[in-house]
Amino acid sequence: MPLNGALSPADFEAGLALGWLTDDEAAKVSRYRSVSARNNGLQVRLGLRAVLSRHSELKPNEWRFNYGAKGKPALTPDLLAKTGLHFNLSHSGEWLMIGIVMGGHALKADHYADADLCFGVDIERERSSTDIVPILNHYFTQAETDTLLQLPSSLQRQRFFDLWAVKESYIKARGLGLALSLKSFSVDFGLITQGNVNVQLADKSHQTIELQQDVKLHFTEDEDIATTMAWQTVLGRLDQQYRFAITFGLTNQVNEQHSLRIEPIDNSLNIYQLSLADLLV
Structure with a gap:
C-alpha cells in the first residue's frame, strides 16, 4: 500500500471518524508530533484492519491485538483461534x-x-x-x-x-x-x-x-x-x-x-x- 504523508486534515479526521481504531490506538496516532508520521500512523492502522477483514468475516473495528515483549503485534488468542x-x-x-x-x-x-x-x-x-x-x-x-x-x-x-x-x-x-x-x-x-x-x-x-x-x-x-x-x-x-x-x-x-x-x-x-x-x- 502506498502511504500518503501529506494526507489532508479533513481526510485524517475522516479516517478517525470511521471508528475502526480503539481509543488507545487513536490516542497514540494523535500524539505523533510530525504531521506526516501522524498521517502514516493512521493509514497503517486502518490499512491493517481493512486487509485483515479481506480474509475474514470480521469487520475492521472488531480486530484486537496483543503485543510481544519486543512489540511484535499479533491477534488476540480468541481471534487467532477464530480466524487462523x-x-x-x-x-x-x-x-x-x-x-x-x-x-x-x-x-x-x-x-x-x-x-x-x-x-x-x-x-x-x-x-x-x-x-x-x-x-x-x-x-x-x-x-x-x-x-x-x-x-x-x-x-x-x-x-x-x-x-x-x-x-x-x-x-x-x-x-x-x-x-x-x-x-x-x-x-x-x-x-x-x-x-x-x-x-x-x-x-x-x-x-x-x-x-x-x-x-x-x-x-x-x-x-x-x-x-x-x-x-x-x-x-x-x-x-x-x-x-x-x-x-x-x-x-x-x-x-x-x-x-x-x-x-x-x-x-x-x-x-x-x-x-x-x-x-x-
Missing part, C-alpha cells in the same frame, strides 16, 4: 507492506499457535545517505561483509539493503527485535535464481515483480532454531529503490504431525497492490 490468521507489517518511505498467513484451517486444525509459526516481513528504501561501512562492521557477519565487499562498488549499496531487509524479516519473524544479534545468523544469496510473481493491482490489471529465490539462512549461534524449525526466505524488489523480504518458519514438530510437504513460498505467494481508498470502498 497470522500477520506482520513493515513500512518504509512511501510504502506499507502487510503480510498475511492463512494457517491451520487447510489442515482441519483450529490454527497454528504463535509458538509453531514464525512470520516476518520487511520493506526497505535504499538510501544514498547511509554510511554502510560502520554498519557492516557492527551488525553483519564476516562472511557477509567479505562477500559484499567483493562486489563492484556500484552494487555494494544494493546488496547492503538486500541483506538488511532479509535480516529484519527474520528478527521480526522471531519477535525479538534487536535483542537478537544480527550476527547470530548470516544470509547467503548463493547462486541466486530469479523468478517472477504476479501482482494484482487495484484496477484489476497485472504486473510482475522479480523474486530472488534460494536465499538461505545460516545460524551461527543458535543451532536449536535451525534444527527445530524449517525456514524459508524470499527477497523481492518493487523497483530500484524499494526491496522487500519475507521469512517464514514452521516447527518440525508441526510438519511431522501433519505430514506437511512445505512448498516454496513463491509457489503460494499472492501479492496485491492496493491503496487505502481501494480498501475503504
Whole structure:
C-alpha cells in the first residue's frame, strides 16, 4: 500500500471518524508530533484492519491485538483461534507492506499457535545517505561483509539493503527485535535464481515483480532454531529503490504431525497492490 504523508486534515479526521481504531490506538496516532508520521500512523492502522477483514468475516473495528515483549503485534488468542490468521507489517518511505498467513484451517486444525509459526516481513528504501561501512562492521557477519565487499562498488549499496531487509524479516519473524544479534545468523544469496510473481493491482490489471529465490539462512549461534524449525526466505524488489523480504518458519514438530510437504513460498505467494481508498470502498 502506498502511504500518503501529506494526507489532508479533513481526510485524517475522516479516517478517525470511521471508528475502526480503539481509543488507545487513536490516542497514540494523535500524539505523533510530525504531521506526516501522524498521517502514516493512521493509514497503517486502518490499512491493517481493512486487509485483515479481506480474509475474514470480521469487520475492521472488531480486530484486537496483543503485543510481544519486543512489540511484535499479533491477534488476540480468541481471534487467532477464530480466524487462523497470522500477520506482520513493515513500512518504509512511501510504502506499507502487510503480510498475511492463512494457517491451520487447510489442515482441519483450529490454527497454528504463535509458538509453531514464525512470520516476518520487511520493506526497505535504499538510501544514498547511509554510511554502510560502520554498519557492516557492527551488525553483519564476516562472511557477509567479505562477500559484499567483493562486489563492484556500484552494487555494494544494493546488496547492503538486500541483506538488511532479509535480516529484519527474520528478527521480526522471531519477535525479538534487536535483542537478537544480527550476527547470530548470516544470509547467503548463493547462486541466486530469479523468478517472477504476479501482482494484482487495484484496477484489476497485472504486473510482475522479480523474486530472488534460494536465499538461505545460516545460524551461527543458535543451532536449536535451525534444527527445530524449517525456514524459508524470499527477497523481492518493487523497483530500484524499494526491496522487500519475507521469512517464514514452521516447527518440525508441526510438519511431522501433519505430514506437511512445505512448498516454496513463491509457489503460494499472492501479492496485491492496493491503496487505502481501494480498501475503504
